[in-house]
Amino acid sequence: xxxxxxxxxxxxxxxxxxxxxxxxxxxxxxxxxxxxxxxxxxxxxxxxxxxxxxxxxxxxxxxxxxxxxxxxxxxxxxxxxxxxxxxxxxxxxxxxxxxxxxxxxxxxxxxxxxxxxxxxxxxxxxxxxxxxxxxxxxxxxxxxxxxxxxxxxxxxxxxxxxxxxxxxxxxxxxxxxxxxxxxxxxxxxxxxxxxxxxxxxxxxxxxxxxxxxxxxxxxxxxxxxxxxxxxxxxxxxxxxxxxxxxxxxxxxxxxxxxxxxxxxxxxxxxxxxxxxxxxxxxxxxxxxxxxxxxxxxxxxxxxxxxxxxxxxxxxxx
Numbered sequence: 001x002x003x004x005x006x007x008x009x010x011x012x013x014x015x016x017x018x019x020x021x022x023x024x025x026x027x028x029x030x031x032x033x034x035x036x037x038x039x040x041x042x043x044x045x046x047x048x049x050x051x052x053x054x055x056x057x058x059x060x061x062x063x064x065x066x067x068x069x070x071x072x073x074x075x076x077x078x079x080x081x082x083x084x085x086x087x088x089x090x091x092x093x094x095x096x097x098x099x100x101x102x103x104x105x106x107x108x109x110x111x112x113x114x115x116x117x118x119x120x121x122x123x124x125x126x127x128x129x130x131x132x133x134x135x136x137x138x139x140x141x142x143x144x145x146x147x148x149x150x151x152x153x154x155x156x157x158x159x160x161x162x163x164x165x166x167x168x169x170x171x172x173x174x175x176x177x178x179x180x181x182x183x184x185x186x187x188x189x190x191x192x193x194x195x196x197x198x199x200x201x202x203x204x205x206x207x208x209x210x211x212x213x214x215x216x217x218x219x220x221x222x223x224x225x226x227x228x229x230x231x232x233x234x235x236x237x238x239x240x241x242x243x244x245x246x247x248x249x250x251x252x253x254x255x256x257x258x259x260x261x262x263x264x265x266x267x268x269x270x271x272x273x274x275x276x277x278x279x280x281x282x283x284x285x286x287x288x289x290x291x292x293x294x295x296x297x298x299x300x301x302x303x304x305x306x307x308x309x310x311x312x313x314x315x316x317x
Contacts, residue, residue, distance in 0.1 A: 032080035034073075038096075041117045044104070047095035048088040048118075049073075051073050052080035057151065057315045058124055061087035062115070064133020064158070064228065066196055066217045067294075068094025070134065075296060078304035082316055087159070088118055090138070092229045094220065095160045101225070106232040108134075108240055112141035113149055119149075126151055128315050131158035131309070133269070133293070134233070137240035143221075144250040152257040152314045154307055155277070157269045160247045164273015176238040187234050203265025203292035213297060251280035257314040258284035261303045263295035277304075285310065 034051045049069045060081060061072045069087035076085050089096040090111050091104060104110065119127070119205055128151045131139040136158025143150045159165065175183040189195050193214075200214045221230065251258065258281050262274035277284040287306055291298045 012165070031077040034076055034080070037119055039118065041114055041121055044099055044114065045097045046088050046091070046092050046114070048086055048251050049076060050084075050086050051076050052082065052084045053085055056082055056084040056128035057311070058084045058086065059130060059311065059315075060119065060124065060127045060129045060139075061085065062084050062132070062135030062139045063087070063093065064131075064135050065089065065233070066093075066191070066199070066221050067133075067213070068096075068217075069221070070094065070213070070216060071294065071296060072130075075130075075301040075307070078301075078308060079311070081125070083311060086124070087120065088115065090115070092226065098223065098226060098229070101229060101232065107236045108137050108141070108233070112138045112145075115139075115140055116145070119124075123150065128152040128154065128311060130154040130156070132156045132296075133158060135242065136160060137237075140247040140250070141243070143254070143256065144246055147250060147254040147278040150254070150256050152259070152311065154259045154261065154310065155265055155274075156303065157266050157274075157293055158259050159269040159273045160244055160251075161273045161276035162241060162244060163276060164269050165241075166268050166270045168267045170239065172234050175235060179235055184231055184235075187231055188227065190234075191221050191230055196221065199268070200294050200297060201291075201292070202267055203263065204298050205291065205295065209294070210297065213294070248280045251277065251284075253292050254282055255283070259307065259310040260284060260286045261295065261306055262286070262288050263291040263293055263299075264288040265291060266293040266295075269295055 001292050032051045034049055037050055038047050063069055063071050068089045072087045091114055092098050092106060126149055129139040136155060140160055150214045171186050175187060194220045196214045200209050258277050260274040260277050262271060264271050271288055274286050289295055289299045296303060
């Protein structure tokens, strides 16, 4: 189902080499130090990246499939001079533990439960969430359950509307309707190296995509047992679609500040999903960029600056 992916002809320099600074900041200020930690939550070791002042406003960054907190490696320094930034790896992803499927039920309800316990273990009372892909239904569960904790929402191709689902979801939707072995096996194409590269390269300027990003994701996907974990989550994604009305009700009632920064060429979560946030929150800000699913890989400085302006207006006053 994946179109032919052309060969990379050059490797981009490291993204986000120059940290974003406000007009009053010193241009030559060093990038904030990032710390790498683990925290045991209900017997599961959660790996997380942390930076910024502990007493600053907190921003919780939630990654998606098939990646990890590594996707935020460039955004963190753009925020952490002022904000307390925390980016965990979900169970089964990145460098967090990968409990066996008979020990941990891989559903979005459980991922949200673990992230809630993680936030409580770190004593996070109030925080903004930045969500992407799978991080959206996890983060929106946290927000709907605890609206008093959420100071703002930034969604980068993190969907909450049925019109945001692209046609590439068709084989996954078929699996929802008929969860048999044949339909499950058909989804393994998403877990190959070509499938992973497709997520990064489709609709994106390929020369700006760091190849180590999709290579790392693929290596971690290839660990024993991880493929079946991901197939379980493909099946359970249907639970998120059923929750969309509840998420939308939360947006209408709580009206948190919302910023949607969206790669408009994303085949998975298409632009109508970004525009739909305005339906439930007319004050939602929507910005589309000429790139694909992993928009931060190619437009990180531009999107990071927009996120920083948004947080400064609504959270870091």
